[in-house]
Amino acid sequence: MKSEFHLSKPLAHIAFIMDGNGRWAKTHGLPRYLGHKRACERLIDIYDACREQGIKVISFFAFSTENWNRPQDEIDHLMDYLEDFFHREINYLRKNGSKVMISGDLSRIREKTRKVCLEAIELTKDNDQNILNVCLNYGGRDEIVKAAKQIALDYKQGKIDVADLSEKQFASYLYTAGLPDVDLMIRTSGEERISNFLLYEIAYAELIFTPVKWPDFDKEALIDCLKEFEGRNRRFGGLENA
Numbered sequence: 001m002k003s004e005f006h007l008s009k010p011l012a013h014i015a016f017i018m019d020g021n022g023r024w025a026k027t028h029g030l031p032r033y034l035g036h037k038r039a040c041e042r043l044i045d046i047y048d049a050c051r052e053q054g055i056k057v058i059s060f061f062a063f064s065t066e067n068w069n070r071p072q073d074e075i076d077h078l079m080d081y082l083e084d085f086f087h088r089e090i091n092y093l094r095k096n097g098s099k100v101m102i103s104g105d106l107s108r109i110r111e112k113t114r115k116v117c118l119e120a121i122e123l124t125k126d127n128d129q130n131i132l133n134v135c136l137n138y139g140g141r142d143e144i145v146k147a148a149k150q151i152a153l154d155y156k157q158g159k160i161d162v163a164d165l166s167e168k169q170f171a172s173y174l175y176t177a178g179l180p181d182v183d184l185m186i187r188t189s190g191e192e193r194i195s196n197f198l199l200y201e202i203a204y205a206e207l208i209f210t211p212v213k214w215p216d217f218d219k220e221a222l223i224d225c226l227k228e229f230e231g232r233n234r235r236f237g238g239l240e241n242a
Helices: 021-027 032-052 072-095 111-124 140-156 167-171 219-231
Strands: 013-017 057-064 098-103 130-138 184-187 206-209
Touching: 021 032, 032 057, 032 072, 032 219, 057 072, 072 098, 072 111, 072 130, 098 111, 130 140, 184 219, 206 219
Parallel strands: 013 057, 013 184, 057 130, 098 130, 184 206
Antiparallel strands: none
C-alpha cells in the first residue's frame, strides 16, 4: 500500500550510509554476516519507497575503501549478497527503467562480483527513469585524489586549461559524474559521522542521523526522515527564506 505522504520539496538525490548491520545481528543472536544479508534484502524496499516519492537518484554505500580491514570471510559474504541482489532484482530494475551505476574502484573487487556488477551496468545502460548508484570500494578522499590525478594528466596532455577549471568540470572527473549533488544523506544506527562518503557531493546536503539500524530501516522510517527533510530550510549560503 502506498504511503499517503508525498514530498513537496525537491529531492533529486538521496544517499544512504547503511550502518548497524553487525549490531543488529548481535542483538538477534545471529552471526554478523547475516546482518549484512538482511541489509542487502532491505535495499529493494527502500529503492521502491524512494521511487514512490519521485526521487531520481538513490545512492547506497555498500563497501568502503576502509572495509578491506574487515575479516576476509565477512568481505566474501558481503560480495555474495551483492551478487545475489543483482541476480534477484536485475529484471525488476530493468522493468522500472532504472539505470545501475557503480561508484568506486572495481579493480580490487573479486572477479566474479565485478562481472556481475558490470553486467548490471550493461543491461541497464539505456534506462532513464531513475538511477541506482551502488558505491562499492568507494572512498571520498580516494575519489577526489583520483580526479586530481586525471586532471593533472589531462592538463599535461593539453586536453584542459587549468585556468578554466570550474567546480562543474571538476565534478565530471568524479565517480558520480553526471549525477546531481546529494540533497539528503541518511545514516542509520545512531552514528553521527560521514565516514568518507561522497565528500564532494554532499557540500549542501541535509544530514539526518537516525537510531534505527539499517536492517530495520523500512518505508515508515524513511518517511520519518523525509518529513524531517521537508521541515529543513535549505539556504545554500543565502538568507533564510521567509
